[in-house]
Amino acid sequence: MNEKTIFTDVAIFGGGIAGLWVLNRLRNLGYQAFLFETSSLGNGQTIKSQGIIHGGLKYALTGFLTGSANAIESMPKRWKDCLQGTGEIDLRLVKILSNDQLLWSTGSLHSEIASFFASKALNSRVQKLNFDQYPPLLQNAYFRGHAYRLEEVVLDTPSLIQTLAQPYKNCIFKINSTEAYKFQVQPHNPQHIVSFKCHSGEKIFNLEAKRYLFTAGEGNEQLASFLPNAPAMQRRPLQMVLVKFNLPYTFFAHCIDNGANPRITITTHSTQDGKTVWYLGGKIAEDGALRTPTEQIEVAKKELKVLFPWLDLKETKWASFFIDRAEPKQPGGKRPDTIFIQAIGNTIIGWPTKLALSPVLADELITLLTQQSIQPSPTPKETIYAEQLESPKIALPPWEELFI
Numbered sequence: 001m002n003e004k005t006i007f008t009d010v011a012i013f014g015g016g017i018a019g020l021w022v023l024n025r026l027r028n029l030g031y032q033a034f035l036f037e038t039s040s041l042g043n044g045q046t047i048k049s050q051g052i053i054h055g056g057l058k059y060a061l062t063g064f065l066t067g068s069a070n071a072i073e074s075m076p077k078r079w080k081d082c083l084q085g086t087g088e089i090d091l092r093l094v095k096i097l098s099n100d101q102l103l104w105s106t107g108s109l110h111s112e113i114a115s116f117f118a119s120k121a122l123n124s125r126v127q128k129l130n131f132d133q134y135p136p137l138l139q140n141a142y143f144r145g146h147a148y149r150l151e152e153v154v155l156d157t158p159s160l161i162q163t164l165a166q167p168y169k170n171c172i173f174k175i176n177s178t179e180a181y182k183f184q185v186q187p188h189n190p191q192h193i194v195s196f197k198c199h200s201g202e203k204i205f206n207l208e209a210k211r212y213l214f215t216a217g218e219g220n221e222q223l224a225s226f227l228p229n230a231p232a233m234q235r236r237p238l239q240m241v242l243v244k245f246n247l248p249y250t251f252f253a254h255c256i257d258n259g260a261n262p263r264i265t266i267t268t269h270s271t272q273d274g275k276t277v278w279y280l281g282g283k284i285a286e287d288g289a290l291r292t293p294t295e296q297i298e299v300a301k302k303e304l305k306v307l308f309p310w311l312d313l314k315e316t317k318w319a320s321f322f323i324d325r326a327e328p329k330q331p332g333g334k335r336p337d338t339i340f341i342q343a344i345g346n347t348i349i350g351w352p353t354k355l356a357l358s359p360v361l362a363d364e365l366i367t368l369l370t371q372q373s374i375q376p377s378p379t380p381k382e383t384i385y386a387e388q389l390e391s392p393k394i395a396l397p398p399w400e401e402l403f404i
């Protein structure tokens with residue numbers, strides 16, 4: 001078979017939020033960049049994320065702005081610009097599920113948190129609500145607690161992936177997973193990739209890139225395994241829960257008690273059959289990683305009965321699934337504060353660590369390329385034509401996949 005060689009500036013491996021964001025930024029700057037995906041776009045963590053563009057307050061529940069909280073503070077504004085069409089990427093077609101996220105407590109907040117929320121440090125990013133401003137679900141005589149409004153937009157992840165994939169869909173290709181790791185390296189310099197042999201459906205070709213970027217989430221571990229000093233990865237496991245209602249209960253909120261993490265984080269998603277699904281994350285999902293699915297669903301049912309004794313759960317369907325957050329290894333397996341990017345030879349490995357932080361990952365990548373004098377090339381000698389290779393589909397979100 002005739003194997004063509006394609007030359008490009010950057011070859012991106014992995015079409016989650018990180019790879020798609022970077023592809024858009026690089027192409028907008030004039031770089032020749034192609035993205036290769038072994039499954040469907042967003043298939044790893046991105047499609048299963050809750051879509052919350054955090055401003056870091058859920059990382060400040062101890063009453064202090066932690067490293068994580070500081071790193072992510074400017075993200076809501078940056079994404080808002082994109083959603084309004086004035087930012088670095090045009091995200092006007094992304095469906096916004098909610099313009100804000102509620103923070104609610106089941107009882108009185110301890111005094112440090114209450115005064116922290118009222119402090120100048122938060123620059124009015126938190127607004128205390130009166131009872132008449134509560135969402136309908138909390139306007140109940142049995143509700144005891146306080147509610148705050150956070151400026152954190154919640155996005156529909158399938159439409160986010162679709163919007164990011166659309167402008168450069170001719171540069172995004174599906175490759176066969178078993179054939180995805182054929183990197184040819186220099187014999188005396190195993191850190192330097194010479195070329196990549198690519199299989200897409202029945203087609204085969206060679207790719208030569210100035211830089212190879214791995215944004216494959218969990219897949220980075222295997223992709224980078226040929227590198228002698230590849231960065232170590234950690235997995236932080238979760239068991240997420242979904243509740244499908246016949247009634248249109250819309251709720252976007254973090255419930256806080258006196259712990260450092262939200263007790264439960266709820267987002268609401270509409271299904272194609274016209275129902276409403278609550279997607280439950282937060283501490284319940286972290287603790288649930290050690291439970292069986294039956295135990296986890298029982299715990300979640302009890303938790304919703306405690307939190308909303310007035311809520312009718314009779315006509316509900318339940319599901320749960322396990323997923324790992326894939327991140328750079330941290331001491332003690334802790335949550336990383338911010339993005340990770342590392343260059344080794346002509347490979348660059350990146351983990352955004354949060355959906356919300358993908359713009360920062362792209363910034364740092366572009367800085368790295370500039371420092372390494374990788375400039376946008378004029379039109380390459382050979383290019384990939386979309387019709388030659390397969391295109392990946394967009395992954396199904398769990399609220400469509402799990403209730404068949």
Ligand SMILES: Cc1cc2nc3c(=O)[nH]c(=O)nc-3n(C[C@H](O)[C@H](O)[C@H](O)COP(=O)(O)OP(=O)(O)OC[C@H]3O[C@@H](n4cnc5c(N)ncnc54)[C@H](O)[C@@H]3O)c2cc1C
Binds near residue numbers: 015046218238
């Ligand atoms: C349950 C859950 C909820 C979350 N909620 C939020 C939230 O509300 N807000 C927030 O900011 N963050 C959230 N996060 C974190 C966020 O989702 C992740 O940090 C982010 O999606 C990671 O994106 P990524 O592109 O690095 O990886 P992924 O989304 O995992 O994408 C990796 C892609 O690479 C592909 N791939 C794998 N191997 C290869 C290979 N060898 N070659 C080519 N392609 C390959 C995969 O198929 C996949 O499409 C959540 C995470 C989880 C798990």
